[in-house]
Amino acid sequence: MECFPHPSVKEYMLGPGELTGQVMDQAVLFLLFALAMLAGWFGHRSLALALFGLSFVLSVADYFHHATDALPLSF
Amino acid sequence: MLTPRLAMTLNALGLYAIAAILAVAFAMQFWLHELPCPLCLLQRVAFAALAVGPILNLRFGPRPSHYALSLLAALLGAGIAMRQILLHIMPGDPGYGSALLGLHYYSWAFVCFAAALLLTAAMLLSDRQFKETIETPRLGAFGTTAVFLVIALTLANVAGTFVECGPNVCPDDPVSYRLLSP
Numbered sequence: 193m194e195c196f197p198h199p200s201v202k203e204y205m206l207g208p209g210e211l212t213g214q215v216m217d218q219a220v221l222f223l224l225f226a227l228a229m230l231a232g233w234f235g236h237r238s239l240a241l242a243l244f245g246l247s248f249v250l251s252v253a254d255y256f257h258h259a260t261d262a263l264p265l266s267f
Numbered sequence: 268m269l270t271p272r273l274a275m276t277l278n279a280l281g282l283y284a285i286a287a288i289l290a291v292a293f294a295m296q297f298w299l300h301e302l303p304c305p306l307c308l309l310q311r312v313a314f315a316a317l318a319v320g321p322i323l324n325l326r327f328g329p330r331p332s333h334y335a336l337s338l339l340a341a342l343l344g345a346g347i348a349m350r351q352i353l354l355h356i357m358p359g360d361p362g363y364g365s366a367l368l369g370l371h372y373y374s375w376a377f378v379c380f381a382a383a384l385l386l387t388a389a390m391l392l393s394d395r396q397f398k399e400t401i402e403t404p405r406l407g408a409f410g411t412t413a414v415f416l417v418i419a420l421t422l423a424n425v426a427g428t429f430v431e432c433g434p435n436v437c438p439d440d441p442v443s444y445r446l447l448s449p
Contacts, residue, residue, distance in 0.1 A: 217437065251313070254309060257436075
Protein backbone atom coordinates (compact mmCIF):
# COMPACT_ATOMS: atom_id res chain seq x y z
CA MET A 193 0.00 0.00 0.00
CA GLU A 194 1.18 3.48 -0.78
CA CYS A 195 0.51 7.00 0.27
CA PHE A 196 -0.46 7.65 -3.35
CA PRO A 197 -3.05 5.27 -4.74
CA HIS A 198 -2.17 4.98 -8.43
CA PRO A 199 1.05 3.49 -9.79
CA SER A 200 1.16 6.28 -12.38
CA VAL A 201 1.92 8.72 -9.60
CA LYS A 202 5.31 7.13 -9.08
CA GLU A 203 6.73 9.18 -11.92
CA TYR A 204 6.29 12.26 -9.74
CA MET A 205 8.08 10.71 -6.78
CA LEU A 206 11.69 11.28 -5.96
CA GLY A 207 13.93 8.28 -5.47
CA PRO A 208 16.18 8.05 -2.43
CA GLY A 209 19.23 8.86 -4.56
CA GLU A 210 17.65 12.09 -5.77
CA LEU A 211 16.98 13.14 -2.24
CA THR A 212 20.62 13.10 -1.24
CA GLY A 213 21.63 16.40 0.22
CA GLN A 214 18.24 17.23 1.68
CA VAL A 215 18.00 17.09 5.43
CA MET A 216 15.51 15.03 7.40
CA ASP A 217 12.31 16.97 7.67
CA GLN A 218 9.84 15.43 10.10
CA ALA A 219 12.50 14.44 12.64
CA VAL A 220 13.62 18.08 12.80
CA LEU A 221 10.02 19.25 13.20
CA PHE A 222 9.43 16.85 16.09
CA LEU A 223 12.67 18.05 17.67
CA LEU A 224 11.77 21.73 17.29
CA PHE A 225 8.34 21.24 18.85
CA ALA A 226 9.91 19.22 21.68
CA LEU A 227 12.35 22.10 22.25
CA ALA A 228 9.40 24.55 22.29
CA MET A 229 7.73 22.40 24.97
CA LEU A 230 10.92 22.19 27.02
CA ALA A 231 11.56 25.94 26.68
CA GLY A 232 8.04 26.67 27.89
CA TRP A 233 8.29 24.19 30.73
CA PHE A 234 11.56 25.69 31.97
CA GLY A 235 10.05 29.19 32.01
CA HIS A 236 11.26 30.67 28.71
CA ARG A 237 7.90 31.71 27.31
CA SER A 238 9.21 34.00 24.54
CA LEU A 239 11.64 31.33 23.35
CA ALA A 240 8.84 28.75 23.37
CA LEU A 241 6.62 31.04 21.28
CA ALA A 242 9.47 31.76 18.84
CA LEU A 243 10.25 28.06 18.47
CA PHE A 244 6.57 27.30 17.95
CA GLY A 245 6.38 29.97 15.23
CA LEU A 246 9.48 28.67 13.47
CA SER A 247 8.32 25.06 13.71
CA PHE A 248 4.85 25.97 12.47
CA VAL A 249 6.16 27.76 9.39
CA LEU A 250 8.52 24.87 8.61
CA SER A 251 5.66 22.39 9.09
CA VAL A 252 3.49 24.28 6.60
CA ALA A 253 6.41 24.35 4.14
CA ASP A 254 6.98 20.62 4.59
CA TYR A 255 3.26 19.99 4.13
CA PHE A 256 3.31 21.85 0.81
CA HIS A 257 6.39 19.86 -0.21
CA HIS A 258 4.55 16.59 0.34
CA ALA A 259 1.05 17.69 -0.68
CA THR A 260 1.58 19.30 -4.07
CA ASP A 261 2.07 16.08 -6.02
CA ALA A 262 -0.54 15.53 -8.69
CA LEU A 263 -3.78 14.07 -7.38
CA PRO A 264 -4.52 11.08 -9.61
CA LEU A 265 -8.17 11.34 -10.53
CA SER A 266 -9.42 9.01 -13.26
CA PHE A 267 -12.87 9.71 -14.64
CA MET B 268 -17.45 29.39 34.37
CA LEU B 269 -13.93 28.03 34.45
CA THR B 270 -11.62 28.94 37.28
CA PRO B 271 -7.90 29.01 36.40
CA ARG B 272 -7.43 25.83 38.44
CA LEU B 273 -10.17 23.97 36.58
CA ALA B 274 -8.88 25.26 33.23
CA MET B 275 -5.41 23.93 34.04
CA THR B 276 -6.83 20.55 35.01
CA LEU B 277 -8.65 20.40 31.67
CA ASN B 278 -5.43 21.38 29.89
CA ALA B 279 -3.63 18.52 31.65
CA LEU B 280 -6.39 16.16 30.52
CA GLY B 281 -5.86 17.43 26.98
CA LEU B 282 -2.18 16.59 27.26
CA TYR B 283 -3.06 13.05 28.36
CA ALA B 284 -5.33 12.74 25.33
CA ILE B 285 -2.51 13.88 23.00
CA ALA B 286 -0.10 11.47 24.70
CA ALA B 287 -2.59 8.64 24.23
CA ILE B 288 -2.94 9.43 20.52
CA LEU B 289 0.84 9.53 20.00
CA ALA B 290 1.26 6.31 21.99
CA VAL B 291 -1.44 4.46 20.03
CA ALA B 292 0.10 5.60 16.73
CA PHE B 293 3.48 4.33 17.89
CA ALA B 294 2.03 1.04 19.12
CA MET B 295 0.19 0.39 15.86
CA GLN B 296 3.34 1.23 13.90
CA PHE B 297 5.36 -1.46 15.65
CA TRP B 298 2.56 -3.94 16.29
CA LEU B 299 1.29 -4.00 12.71
CA HIS B 300 4.71 -3.25 11.16
CA GLU B 301 3.27 -0.31 9.22
CA LEU B 302 5.62 2.52 8.42
CA PRO B 303 4.07 5.99 8.57
CA CYS B 304 4.20 7.97 5.32
CA PRO B 305 5.29 11.66 5.32
CA LEU B 306 1.72 12.95 5.62
CA CYS B 307 1.10 10.49 8.48
CA LEU B 308 4.23 11.78 10.23
CA LEU B 309 3.15 15.37 9.66
CA GLN B 310 -0.14 14.63 11.40
CA ARG B 311 1.83 13.34 14.38
CA VAL B 312 3.91 16.53 14.23
CA ALA B 313 0.67 18.52 14.41
CA PHE B 314 -0.42 16.51 17.47
CA ALA B 315 2.92 17.38 19.09
CA ALA B 316 2.34 21.04 18.16
CA LEU B 317 -1.09 20.80 19.77
CA ALA B 318 0.62 20.10 23.10
CA VAL B 319 2.63 23.34 23.25
CA GLY B 320 -0.37 25.53 24.19
CA PRO B 321 -1.55 23.37 27.11
CA ILE B 322 2.03 23.10 28.44
CA LEU B 323 2.33 26.91 28.43
CA ASN B 324 -1.09 27.12 30.13
CA LEU B 325 0.09 24.76 32.86
CA ARG B 326 3.39 26.61 33.34
CA PHE B 327 2.24 30.25 33.09
CA GLY B 328 -1.49 30.03 33.71
CA PRO B 329 -4.27 30.16 31.09
CA ARG B 330 -3.87 32.87 28.42
CA PRO B 331 -5.73 33.40 25.15
CA SER B 332 -2.42 33.41 23.22
CA HIS B 333 -1.71 29.86 24.42
CA TYR B 334 -5.08 28.69 23.18
CA ALA B 335 -4.32 30.42 19.86
CA LEU B 336 -1.31 28.13 19.46
CA SER B 337 -3.58 25.13 19.92
CA LEU B 338 -6.04 26.47 17.35
CA LEU B 339 -3.23 26.97 14.82
CA ALA B 340 -1.87 23.47 15.42
CA ALA B 341 -5.33 21.90 15.13
CA LEU B 342 -6.01 23.79 11.88
CA LEU B 343 -2.70 22.59 10.44
CA GLY B 344 -3.38 19.00 11.48
CA ALA B 345 -6.92 19.04 10.13
CA GLY B 346 -5.64 20.39 6.81
CA ILE B 347 -3.01 17.67 6.49
CA ALA B 348 -5.47 14.92 7.47
CA MET B 349 -8.06 16.23 5.02
CA ARG B 350 -5.46 16.24 2.25
CA GLN B 351 -4.69 12.58 2.89
CA ILE B 352 -8.39 11.70 3.01
CA LEU B 353 -8.82 13.37 -0.40
CA LEU B 354 -5.86 11.39 -1.78
CA HIS B 355 -7.77 8.19 -1.09
CA ILE B 356 -11.32 9.33 -1.74
CA MET B 357 -11.77 7.55 -5.07
CA PRO B 358 -14.08 4.51 -4.92
CA GLY B 359 -12.09 1.30 -4.74
CA ASP B 360 -9.04 2.93 -3.24
CA PRO B 361 -7.88 0.76 -0.32
CA GLY B 362 -6.40 3.73 1.52
CA TYR B 363 -3.08 3.81 3.32
CA GLY B 364 -2.47 1.46 6.22
CA SER B 365 -4.95 -0.47 8.29
CA ALA B 366 -8.35 0.68 9.41
CA LEU B 367 -9.14 1.13 13.08
CA LEU B 368 -12.83 0.65 13.93
CA GLY B 369 -13.69 1.17 10.27
CA LEU B 370 -11.71 4.36 9.73
CA HIS B 371 -8.11 4.85 8.61
CA TYR B 372 -5.75 6.67 10.95
CA TYR B 373 -5.87 9.89 8.92
CA SER B 374 -9.68 9.90 9.15
CA TRP B 375 -9.43 9.49 12.93
CA ALA B 376 -6.79 12.21 12.96
CA PHE B 377 -9.18 14.60 11.21
CA VAL B 378 -11.90 13.80 13.77
CA CYS B 379 -9.43 14.41 16.62
CA PHE B 380 -8.21 17.73 15.18
CA ALA B 381 -11.80 18.87 14.62
CA ALA B 382 -12.59 17.94 18.22
CA ALA B 383 -9.51 19.86 19.37
CA LEU B 384 -10.71 22.95 17.48
CA LEU B 385 -14.16 22.67 19.04
CA LEU B 386 -12.90 22.07 22.57
CA THR B 387 -10.29 24.85 22.40
CA ALA B 388 -12.92 27.29 21.17
CA ALA B 389 -15.18 26.14 24.01
CA MET B 390 -12.38 26.78 26.51
CA LEU B 391 -11.96 30.31 25.15
CA LEU B 392 -15.60 31.06 25.91
CA SER B 393 -14.88 31.36 29.60
CA ASP B 394 -13.31 34.71 30.57
CA ARG B 395 -13.03 34.00 34.27
CA GLN B 396 -9.92 31.85 33.83
CA PHE B 397 -8.09 34.89 32.38
CA LYS B 398 -9.28 37.46 34.94
CA GLU B 399 -7.98 35.61 37.97
CA THR B 400 -4.25 35.78 37.41
CA ILE B 401 -2.07 33.02 38.79
CA GLU B 402 1.47 34.32 39.30
CA THR B 403 3.15 30.98 39.81
CA PRO B 404 0.79 28.11 39.12
CA ARG B 405 1.33 25.09 41.36
CA LEU B 406 1.42 21.88 39.43
CA GLY B 407 0.75 18.57 41.03
CA ALA B 408 1.95 15.19 39.87
CA PHE B 409 -1.07 14.99 37.57
CA GLY B 410 0.00 17.97 35.45
CA THR B 411 3.74 17.30 35.63
CA THR B 412 3.29 13.69 34.50
CA ALA B 413 1.16 14.83 31.56
CA VAL B 414 3.82 17.30 30.43
CA PHE B 415 6.70 14.85 30.63
CA LEU B 416 4.67 12.10 28.98
CA VAL B 417 4.02 14.26 25.93
CA ILE B 418 7.62 15.50 25.76
CA ALA B 419 8.94 11.93 26.05
CA LEU B 420 6.63 10.70 23.28
CA THR B 421 7.62 13.61 21.03
CA LEU B 422 11.31 12.83 21.57
CA ALA B 423 10.56 9.15 20.87
CA ASN B 424 9.07 10.27 17.56
CA VAL B 425 12.30 12.13 16.77
CA ALA B 426 14.19 8.87 17.19
CA GLY B 427 11.57 6.78 15.38
CA THR B 428 11.45 9.14 12.40
CA PHE B 429 15.23 9.28 12.19
CA VAL B 430 15.46 5.47 12.18
CA GLU B 431 12.75 5.28 9.50
CA CYS B 432 13.97 8.03 7.20
CA GLY B 433 17.65 8.42 8.04
CA PRO B 434 19.27 11.78 7.37
CA ASN B 435 17.19 12.37 4.22
CA VAL B 436 13.63 13.41 3.46
CA CYS B 437 11.19 10.57 4.17
CA PRO B 438 10.17 8.65 1.04
CA ASP B 439 6.54 8.94 -0.10
CA ASP B 440 6.10 5.20 0.16
CA PRO B 441 8.34 3.88 2.94
CA VAL B 442 8.95 0.12 2.82
CA SER B 443 11.65 -0.32 5.45
CA TYR B 444 13.50 1.47 8.22
CA ARG B 445 16.42 3.06 6.39
CA LEU B 446 18.83 2.86 9.30
CA LEU B 447 17.98 -0.80 9.92
CA SER B 448 18.24 -1.86 6.28
CA PRO B 449 21.42 -3.67 5.27
